[in-house]
Amino acid sequence: MISPLLIPILGISCGLLAIFGGVFVKPWFAYRQRRMEIDAQLVAEKSAQYAAQNERLEQRVRVLERIVTDRGIGLADEIDLLRDERPLN
Template identity: 85%
Template sequence: MLSPLLIPILGICCGLLAIFGGVFVRPWFAYRHRRMELDAQMIAEKSAQYAAHTDRLEQRVRVLERIVTDRGIELSNEIDLLRDTGPATERLAN
């Protein structure tokens, strides 16, 4: 059977394991949990930035599509007028 000396040794070992778990393992798990929360927050912020950037790009493409499809001849006339008058900076210099 079990030696009478084995029971106190097992009790001391269980106590040491509990202390080790409380001192080292639990803070490590808390650190890993906090790190994962921060990483998730950073990923969510980047995702929101990408979504906003994509929305701006989609709006610009819509405007360009509308310009190209709605105003073919008018657009070429406006471009010609801009070429004739020159950039606004040249007009301000004169």
């Protein structure tokens, strides 16, 4: 049998638990949510920086590829001429 004294104790316990949840648990969840939003923004910014850097590097590689393919043979000849013109010490 349930003791008549147990019913008010359970009622008070549930009330205290609800107060505890509202005072401590709810703000903690709000803090964690805000922290995750800030972390997501930082990751998005870093990702954008990496994407911009990657784009710059791809442009540089395209320029180098164009130099090599457009002037490949002539460039090799010019490099050889420069090697031959260096003074020997």
